Structures are given as structure tokens and as C-alpha cells.
Amino acid sequence: MFEAILLTVMTAATPLVIAALGELVTERSGVLNLGVEGMMIMGAVCAFATAHMTGSPYLGILAGIGGGALFSLLFGFLTLTLVANQVATGLALTILGLGVSGQLGESFVGLAGTKLQPIVFPVLSDIPFIGRVLFAQDLIFYLSIVLIIGVNWFLFKSRTGLKMRAIGDNHGSAHALGINVVRTRYLAVLFGGACAGLAGAQLSLVYTPQWVENMSAGRGWIALALVVFASWRPWRILAGGYLFGAVTIGQLHAQAFGVGIPSQFLSALPYAATIVVLVIISHNRRTTLINTPASLGKPFVPDR
Amino acid sequence: MSSSQDQGEPSLLSVRRLTKLFGSFAACDGIDLDIAPGEIHALLGENGAGKSTLVKMLFGVLQPSAGQILWQGQPVSIASPAQARELGVGMVFQHFSLFEALTVGENIALSLDPKISLSKISDEVASLSRAYGLPLDPKAHVADLSVGERQRIEIVRALLQNPKLIILDEPTSVLTPQEAERLFETLFKLKAEGRSVLYISHRLDEVRQICDRATVLRHGKVTGTCDPRQETPASLARMMVGSDVAAVHREELGATGETLLEVSGMSVAARTPFAVSLKDVSMTVRAGEVLAIAGVAGNGQGELFDALSGEYPVPDDNSVKIRGKAVGRTRINGRRLLGAGFVPEERHGHAAVAQMSLSDNLLLARAHSDRKAFLSSGFAKVIRHGAVKAAAARICQAMDVRKSGEDPAAGSLSGGNLQKFIVGRELDRQPSVLVVNQPTWGVDAGAASRIRQALIDLANSGSAVVVISQDLDEIFEVATSIAVISEGRLSKAYPAGELSLERIGLLMGGIHDSTRNASQAEEAAHAH
Structure with missing residues (x-):
């Protein structure tokens, strides 16, 4: 019973973790992309359609990543090349994504999906209790863990990651040091889009292997909240993602068992938790200075 | 030192007739400057005299419109700060371009060859900063450091590239007298190693205390080169300002009022x-x-x-x-x-609000205390623009505020x-x-x-x-x-x-x- 609940929590948490991780990288470079929900749903529809037509969920994953990345490129072009307002563009991207995905997916509604099968590690999965939970999962779960480790290493150990953090902190100084601000931000935005797309693919290939319009159901917004909740640190994304995932699942179980907590209250919990975290971190100016990308959302126009 | 200089010791850096035009305005107008190896050379001048423009050309941030820069006797063109560093010019800016969210080591690493590992840079920063009496912890976050410590980062960053010439832009404007003394000791150490220092300042006492020679700029032109130790603050100020600075008069009243x-x-x-x-x-x-x-x-x-x-x-x-x-x-x-x-x-x-006009800024400050003069009576409190503008003009007149136009934006x-x-x-x-x-x-x-x-x-x-x-x-x-x-x-x-x-x-x-x-x-x- 407990193992079953844990497995559903993990399935619910994985898309949150992946999408938030992508947005974390984007925001660390100083770009605020509020279009996570739109990129996620585009990933979901591209993944489902491709998997349905080819029969291969793995091609579906690639299509999901590609769909999200391509969609984020639109955001990048508008905000980085044309220096449009990031908040407005991000909101537009979400609305556009929800509409376009509905259109693209119209003929796929109600069709049977292709579920991504778990990859079972022979010996490890026999370890009592944790074996089934950790070593009999699908590829996207494993990817989420690899991504956390990789992003953490990239941001805090690699020189390119250092440059990216420098840009997020002060793009003017970074530009003066000869770092290519716009190119680095394009890469960060693309990575964010690819991750959101992958998270979308998880929704339509693992979580509920079918296409339903608006199936991202606000997860993109939770992912955005999660980035702040994690105060821009990758490992905290993992913790926060599982916490928020547990809340989502808890909400379903509470309803099933007739617990008297209104479900609306539980679905609001991630956002309430994020507000609490925001209050706590902004109270301590030092942690804010060190973790919050100071040039987040600010347009960058190099001096002539 | 300065006399042997005049007899033709080769200069480390020479500048000949260097000119920088912005449109038709000459920020630097035919500047000549010679810096000898191992000297601390002061660049004196008021704000807007062309010091920053000159230094930016020496560091490759700006390109000269005319004239020549000679490095160890060879004509060079300095296209970028990277090229300036390669030649052996290091620069400590007045406004530090540091990243507050990063550590000292990370900040320095960003301007160095990416092939050098961060831990190696940290070690070098720690040892170099100790050697020059500027202790720094490479793992500290810049956000936690004082202004003086931030300046040390800039100095150590410049020193890591083993420069022959270090340019410091108004370095003591942010330091306590004691911190400044410490900086001077570091500068003397650099001088003893045969490095040259170009020291930009408008603090005359300091310049007289530590500099071997001084070049004075006014309105983009060199108005004199001298040994500051032979000059009085008044004579240096005269070169900077052109006429004697109006000495401030204070009568000893002995405040006994209420x-x-x-x-x-x-x-x-x-x-x-x-x-x-x-x-x-x-x-x-x-x-x-x-x-x-x-x-x-x-x-x-x-x-x-x-x-x-x-x-x-x-x-x-x-x-x-x-x-x-x-x-x-x-x-x-x-x-x-x-x-x-x-x-x-x-x-x-x-x-002041930079984007708003002077009269609007005046109104913002005094709308309450001078509401009878600036606002109409009654409920609407309509602004009397005429009265506000007249008051702004009166203030500009009284304080000799030089501006372009009748009522320009404060930021201009x-x-x-x-x-x-x-x-x-x-x-x-x-x-x-x-x-x-x-x-x-x-x-x-x-x-x-x-x-x-x-x-x-x-x-x-x-x-x-x-x-x-x-x-x-x-x-x-x-x-x-x-x-x-x-x-x-x-x-x-x-x-x-x-x-x-x-x-x-x-x-x-x-x-x-x-x-x-x-x-x-x-x-x-x-x-x-």
C-alpha cells in the first residue's frame, strides 16, 4: 500500500521536478519565462502524437523535447532578440501553447496511448522496499535524477555555469567582461523549453497515457512556484517537487477517503507554501542576494 | 626620478597628441603623457576634465579619434581590454563591476583563462593578496564584503595578470584614512617591484604624498606636468581649475545662538x-x-x-x-x-527623480511646505506651474546651476x-x-x-x-x-x-x- 502511494507520488512529482529544473536554469541566466505551462502542453501533445503514429514512446520523448524547445525558441526570439517584455511574452506563450496544443491534438482525443514501459534493473530492483521504487522506473524518472545532478554540477562546478550565474546576477558587468549574454541566455531558454517539453512528454506517455486537452492542468505554474520555493538551488527542486507531488496525490486520496479538507485548499497548498518561502528568503537579505538572480526579468540591451 | 626621466629614460607608456571626439566635442584634445617604469604617476583633473576618457582609451574600452599610444617605445593600438591586459596594463575601476552573488574566487575566475581551475585561482588569490597586504578570503561571497574589501578584489584581479602598469581610478574615495594608508603601502610595494602606477585622483594631499609626477588635465587638455611634491595644494588646484578655487570663507562666530x-x-x-x-x-x-x-x-x-x-x-x-x-x-x-x-x-x-524636470522635482519636495505658493486653494489643488517654474529658475540662478534648456530633466x-x-x-x-x-x-x-x-x-x-x-x-x-x-x-x-x-x-x-x-x-x- 505505502509502496504504491510512493510510486504514484513519484510519478506525479517527476514532471514538476523536470520542468522546474529547466526553468531554474533559465532563471539563473536572468530570464523569467512564465510560459512553462505552454511549453509543457506543447511537449505533451508532440510526444503523444509521435508515439501514437510511430508506436515508439522513445521517439515520442524526443518529439516532446523538440516541441518544448522549439516553442521556447519563439520566446527567446521575442524577449532576447526583440527585447520584448518577458512577463507579457511568457503569459502569451502559455495561452498560445494551450490553444495550439488543443488544435494539434484534436484528432488524438480518446485514442489509446503508448505507455512508456519501466526499465527494470535486474539485481538492484530486488533490493527490498527501495528496489521497486528506485530501480524499476521509466526512463524519464531516471533522466530527472541525472538532470538534477548534471544541472547542479553545471551551475556550480563548470566555468560555463559560472558565466551563466554571472549573467543572471549582473548582465551589464558580464557583458563588460566579454561574456556573450544573449547567446548564453538563448541556450538557457532552450534548455528550459526542452525540460518543459520532456515534462509534458511524461504526462502523456507515463502519467496518463492519452491526450486530453489542457492535460498539464496547471503543473507549469506549480513548476514556476517550485523554482522560487527551491530558492534557485537544484537539490531543493527535488525535495520541493516531491513535497508538491505528495500534496497532489494526498488531495486525491483525501477525496477518496472522504477526509473533510476541501480539495481546493490542497491544490492551493503549493502556492501558499511558495509565498511562505518567499517571505522567509526575502527577510534575509544575504540569502536573497546570493541565490536570487538579480537581473531576473530585466531586459538586456548592450551599449552601443 | 623626474629629472632623470626628462633626460630620455625610455618610457613604459607614452601618449602623443591623443584625441577623442564625441561628435564635435573633444573629450580629450591632443594629450601628451609619459609614464616611466617604476613611477607612481598622478592624473589630476576635475570631473569632466577627460581623465576617464583618457584612461578608457589606454585600457582599450574606447578607441582614440587621433593620436598615438606607444608601449615601451612601440606604437600600439589597443582594441579591447583583453588586449590591454595582454600588453601588461591592469585597471582598477572606480565603480566595481563585481558579481555580488558570486564568491571572490569566482569573480576573479571570470576574467581569467577558463582553463585555469577555480581551486588554483583561489590559492593564488589567497597568497597574492597576503603578499601585498590585502588579505582576502577567496570563498567569501562578495555580498558580504565591505567596499574596501571589494576594491581589494579588483586590485588582486589586476595583479594576477602580472601587469607592468596598473591604473587606479579614484581608489581612495571609498576608503577610511587607515585603509588608504594600507593601499599606499601596497602601491609602494608595486613601485619597488618596478611596476608603474597611473593614479587618478582629485585629492591633492594624497597625490602630493605618494606620487612622483603628476599630469593635470582641464577641459580635455594637459595644463601641466609637475612634481607634486614641489607644489602646494593651491598651485595644483590652480592647474586643475584654471583659476584659484574660491576659498571658502568662514567667520568665526562662536555659535552662541539659541x-x-x-x-x-x-x-x-x-x-x-x-x-x-x-x-x-x-x-x-x-x-x-x-x-x-x-x-x-x-x-x-x-x-x-x-x-x-x-x-x-x-x-x-x-x-x-x-x-x-x-x-x-x-x-x-x-x-x-x-x-x-x-x-x-x-x-x-x-x-530627485531623474526623468522628471527640475520644476517637477521642486514641486515634489515642496508641494506640502510651500503649498500656498505652488498649489491653488480649494479642493482641487491645481498646480501653479508658472510659480513653480519661476522658483526653479530662481534656484538655478542663485546656485549657478548650469543646464541645457529652460527646464530640463534632472537626469540630464x-x-x-x-x-x-x-x-x-x-x-x-x-x-x-x-x-x-x-x-x-x-x-x-x-x-x-x-x-x-x-x-x-x-x-x-x-x-x-x-x-x-x-x-x-x-x-x-x-x-x-x-x-x-x-x-x-x-x-x-x-x-x-x-x-x-x-x-x-x-x-x-x-x-x-x-x-x-x-x-x-x-x-x-x-x-x-
């Missing part, structure tokens, strides 16, 4: 973790008195100003009295109505002219109590002397003036009495004539007011 501003036992808790709490601050300022409050930045000056002005009222109503009336809990407009005036430190964003004025305007905006009301914070910060010598004279004139006309300043020259020029703030504590006020520079330095360093400590401090000062 007490206009009284602060007693005022304690204010810090509003944020990074603010300073004020501890038992007391002061009395009489009519005709200029009380200057000295201290190193970040010792509670801003908090003291906030408490005096009522921007943040204090809990105890009786702890601040203006003209005998308790105003501790009164906000700024209430205090202004009692005849007080306040000029905060930040010109842009605090004292130079720092000095905007500062004259915002000080003039208060003086125009003839306040009986005036509190100013850093009145001449980053202002050229001409404007500074104008502002200081205006402050003294106001006191002489029977007002009480409080000047919070980090500039000791300024303090000695204007003050009739001096108090020192350190870690939120204010020393007692001493008559200006009784305090020596060393004594103030010690007070600034936190040796507080008790008689015993003060006398010890005096002994320590005399022992040197």
Missing part, C-alpha cells in the same frame, strides 16, 4: 539585518553653528539622516526637538513645516549641477535647521566649493546646519564643530579647531567618547 536642533538619547533599532542601529545619540546644534558628522560609510550615517529628517520617525517623541518642539514621531513634512530642510545623500532616485544635469539644485531647493526656503547628507559626493571642485559656501552662509544667517560627510577636507572647511559617528554611536561634538586629523581617524575607527579612551587615543596619535 538651540534649534536637539537630539537627546536617541536609540533606533536597525530596520534590516544590514542596517546599523543608532545607540544613544545626542547632539545640540545652535543658530550659527555648522555641526559636521564625520565617519566611514556604513556606520549609521544613513540611519541618522532618516531619524533626523523623519523619513523614518523614531519611537520617542522627545528624543528629537526642532526649535524646542518634540518631533520624534513627526514625519518629514511635519518637520519641514517647522522650518527644517533636508537633503538626502542619493541624488538620483532619492533627492551633471552630478555637480544637480547637487547644486537640490541643495539650492532647500536653501531657497531659508530653513532654520538644515540637515544634509554627503553634500558634495562625486561633485567637481567648483560645485563643491559653491555648495560649501552656501552652507556656511546659511549658518551665518542664523540657521543651524548639520553636515554628514565622509570627506574630511570638506568637514574642516565648513564645520564649526565636529562629531564622529562610528557603529551607530555619535561622539561628543568637538570645536573644529581642537580636532586633529589623526584624532578623527581614531574616533572613526571606533574609539569612542569616554575621556579615558580619548586621551589614550591622543597619546597613541602623539606617539607616532
Whole structure:
């Protein structure tokens, strides 16, 4: 019973973790992309359609990543090349994504999906209790863990990651040091889009292997909240993602068992938790200075 | 040193007829400059004299319009800062381009070859900074460091590239006298190693203390090259300004007028973790008195100003009295109505809105205290633009504010002219109590002397003036009495004539007011 609940929590948490991780990288470079929900749903529809037509969920994953990345490129072009307002563009991207995905997916509604099968590690999965939970999962779960480790290493150990953090902190100084601000931000935005797309693919290939319009159901917004909740640190994304995932699942179980907590209250919990975290971190100016990308959302126009 | 120089010792860097045009305006106009190996060379000039433009050309940030740069006798063109570093030129900027969220080591790594590992850079930073007497922890976050420590990062960053010439842009403007002494020792060490230093400053005493030669700029032209040790501050100033700087006149009135501003036992808790709490601050300022409050930045000056002005009222109503009336809990407009005036430190964003015109800025500050003049009566309170514009013009006239156009945006004025305007905006009301914070910060010598004279004139006309300043020259020029703030504590006020520079330095360093400590401090000062 407990193992079953844990497995559903993990399935619910994985898309949150992946999408938030992508947005974390984007925001660390100083770009605020509020279009996570739109990129996620585009990933979901591209993944489902491709998997349905080819029969291969793995091609579906690639299509999901590609769909999200391509969609984020639109955001990048508008905000980085044309220096449009990031908040407005991000909101537009979400609305556009929800509409376009509905259109693209119209003929796929109600069709049977292709579920991504778990990859079972022979010996490890026999370890009592944790074996089934950790070593009999699908590829996207494993990817989420690899991504956390990789992003953490990239941001805090690699020189390119250092440059990216420098840009997020002060793009003017970074530009003066000869770092290519716009190119680095394009890469960060693309990575964010690819991750959101992958998270979308998880929704339509693992979580509920079918296409339903608006199936991202606000997860993109939770992912955005999660980035702040994690105060821009990758490992905290993992913790926060599982916490928020547990809340989502808890909400379903509470309803099933007739617990008297209104479900609306539980679905609001991630956002309430994020507000609490925001209050706590902004109270301590030092942690804010060190973790919050100071040039987040600010347009960058190099001096002539 | 300078005489052997003249006999043709090869220069490390020579500049011939260097010119930089912005449109038709020549920021640098045919400049000649020679820097010998192992000399500390001063570049003197007022704001806008062309010092920064010249230095930017030497460091490859700007390209000259005409003229030549010779490096060790060879003509070179310096296309970028990277190329300048390759030649052996290091630069310490006035405004540090540091990343607050990153550590010291990471900041330095960003400007170095990416192939060098971070741990190696950290080791080098630690050892190099120790060797030059500029201790730095490579793992510390820049956000946690003081301005002086941030400057060390810039210096160490420049030194890591083993430069032959180091350019420092106004390095001591952010340091305490003691920190400055330490910097000078580092500079002498560099000189002893045969490196050259180009030292940009407008502090004449410093230049006379440490520089071997000085080149003076005015309006983009060289007005003289000299050995600063052979010159007097007055003769150097003459070269900088062109005519004698109007010496500020102060009559010794011996302030015996009535007490206009009284602060007693005022304690204010810090509003944020990074603010300073004020501890038992007391002061009395009489009519005709200029009380200057000295201290190193970040010792509670801003908090003291906030408490005096009522921007943040204090809990105890009786702890601040203006003209005998308790105003501790009164906000700024209430205090202004009692005849007080306040000029905060930040010109842009605090004292003035850069995008708005001068008259709008005037109205913002005085809409309440001068509402009869500037606003129509009745419910609508329509703005009388004519009256406001006339008042703005009157202030510009009185303070000699140089501007382009009738009523330009505040941000289009130079720092000095905007500062004259915002000080003039208060003086125009003839306040009986005036509190100013850093009145001449980053202002050229001409404007500074104008502002200081205006402050003294106001006191002489029977007002009480409080000047919070980090500039000791300024303090000695204007003050009739001096108090020192350190870690939120204010020393007692001493008559200006009784305090020596060393004594103030010690007070600034936190040796507080008790008689015993003060006398010890005096002994320590005399022992040197």
C-alpha cells in the first residue's frame, strides 16, 4: 500500500521536478519565462502524437523535447532578440501553447496511448522496499535524477555555469567582461523549453497515457512556484517537487477517503507554501542576494 | 626620478597628441603623457576634465579619434581590454563591476583563462593578496564584503595578470584614512617591484604624498606636468581649475545662538539585518553653528539622516526637538513645516527623480511646505506651474546651476549641477535647521566649493546646519564643530579647531567618547 502511494507520488512529482529544473536554469541566466505551462502542453501533445503514429514512446520523448524547445525558441526570439517584455511574452506563450496544443491534438482525443514501459534493473530492483521504487522506473524518472545532478554540477562546478550565474546576477558587468549574454541566455531558454517539453512528454506517455486537452492542468505554474520555493538551488527542486507531488496525490486520496479538507485548499497548498518561502528568503537579505538572480526579468540591451 | 626621466629614460607608456571626439566635442584634445617604469604617476583633473576618457582609451574600452599610444617605445593600438591586459596594463575601476552573488574566487575566475581551475585561482588569490597586504578570503561571497574589501578584489584581479602598469581610478574615495594608508603601502610595494602606477585622483594631499609626477588635465587638455611634491595644494588646484578655487570663507562666530536642533538619547533599532542601529545619540546644534558628522560609510550615517529628517520617525517623541518642539514621531513634512530642510545623500532616485524636470522635482519636495505658493486653494489643488517654474529658475540662478534648456530633466544635469539644485531647493526656503547628507559626493571642485559656501552662509544667517560627510577636507572647511559617528554611536561634538586629523581617524575607527579612551587615543596619535 505505502509502496504504491510512493510510486504514484513519484510519478506525479517527476514532471514538476523536470520542468522546474529547466526553468531554474533559465532563471539563473536572468530570464523569467512564465510560459512553462505552454511549453509543457506543447511537449505533451508532440510526444503523444509521435508515439501514437510511430508506436515508439522513445521517439515520442524526443518529439516532446523538440516541441518544448522549439516553442521556447519563439520566446527567446521575442524577449532576447526583440527585447520584448518577458512577463507579457511568457503569459502569451502559455495561452498560445494551450490553444495550439488543443488544435494539434484534436484528432488524438480518446485514442489509446503508448505507455512508456519501466526499465527494470535486474539485481538492484530486488533490493527490498527501495528496489521497486528506485530501480524499476521509466526512463524519464531516471533522466530527472541525472538532470538534477548534471544541472547542479553545471551551475556550480563548470566555468560555463559560472558565466551563466554571472549573467543572471549582473548582465551589464558580464557583458563588460566579454561574456556573450544573449547567446548564453538563448541556450538557457532552450534548455528550459526542452525540460518543459520532456515534462509534458511524461504526462502523456507515463502519467496518463492519452491526450486530453489542457492535460498539464496547471503543473507549469506549480513548476514556476517550485523554482522560487527551491530558492534557485537544484537539490531543493527535488525535495520541493516531491513535497508538491505528495500534496497532489494526498488531495486525491483525501477525496477518496472522504477526509473533510476541501480539495481546493490542497491544490492551493503549493502556492501558499511558495509565498511562505518567499517571505522567509526575502527577510534575509544575504540569502536573497546570493541565490536570487538579480537581473531576473530585466531586459538586456548592450551599449552601443 | 623626474629629472632623470626628462633626460630620455625610455618610457613604459607614452601618449602623443591623443584625441577623442564625441561628435564635435573633444573629450580629450591632443594629450601628451609619459609614464616611466617604476613611477607612481598622478592624473589630476576635475570631473569632466577627460581623465576617464583618457584612461578608457589606454585600457582599450574606447578607441582614440587621433593620436598615438606607444608601449615601451612601440606604437600600439589597443582594441579591447583583453588586449590591454595582454600588453601588461591592469585597471582598477572606480565603480566595481563585481558579481555580488558570486564568491571572490569566482569573480576573479571570470576574467581569467577558463582553463585555469577555480581551486588554483583561489590559492593564488589567497597568497597574492597576503603578499601585498590585502588579505582576502577567496570563498567569501562578495555580498558580504565591505567596499574596501571589494576594491581589494579588483586590485588582486589586476595583479594576477602580472601587469607592468596598473591604473587606479579614484581608489581612495571609498576608503577610511587607515585603509588608504594600507593601499599606499601596497602601491609602494608595486613601485619597488618596478611596476608603474597611473593614479587618478582629485585629492591633492594624497597625490602630493605618494606620487612622483603628476599630469593635470582641464577641459580635455594637459595644463601641466609637475612634481607634486614641489607644489602646494593651491598651485595644483590652480592647474586643475584654471583659476584659484574660491576659498571658502568662514567667520568665526562662536555659535552662541539659541538651540534649534536637539537630539537627546536617541536609540533606533536597525530596520534590516544590514542596517546599523543608532545607540544613544545626542547632539545640540545652535543658530550659527555648522555641526559636521564625520565617519566611514556604513556606520549609521544613513540611519541618522532618516531619524533626523523623519523619513523614518523614531519611537520617542522627545528624543528629537526642532526649535524646542518634540518631533520624534513627526514625519518629514511635519518637520519641514517647522522650518527644517533636508537633503538626502542619493541624488538620483532619492533627492530627485531623474526623468522628471527640475520644476517637477521642486514641486515634489515642496508641494506640502510651500503649498500656498505652488498649489491653488480649494479642493482641487491645481498646480501653479508658472510659480513653480519661476522658483526653479530662481534656484538655478542663485546656485549657478548650469543646464541645457529652460527646464530640463534632472537626469540630464551633471552630478555637480544637480547637487547644486537640490541643495539650492532647500536653501531657497531659508530653513532654520538644515540637515544634509554627503553634500558634495562625486561633485567637481567648483560645485563643491559653491555648495560649501552656501552652507556656511546659511549658518551665518542664523540657521543651524548639520553636515554628514565622509570627506574630511570638506568637514574642516565648513564645520564649526565636529562629531564622529562610528557603529551607530555619535561622539561628543568637538570645536573644529581642537580636532586633529589623526584624532578623527581614531574616533572613526571606533574609539569612542569616554575621556579615558580619548586621551589614550591622543597619546597613541602623539606617539607616532
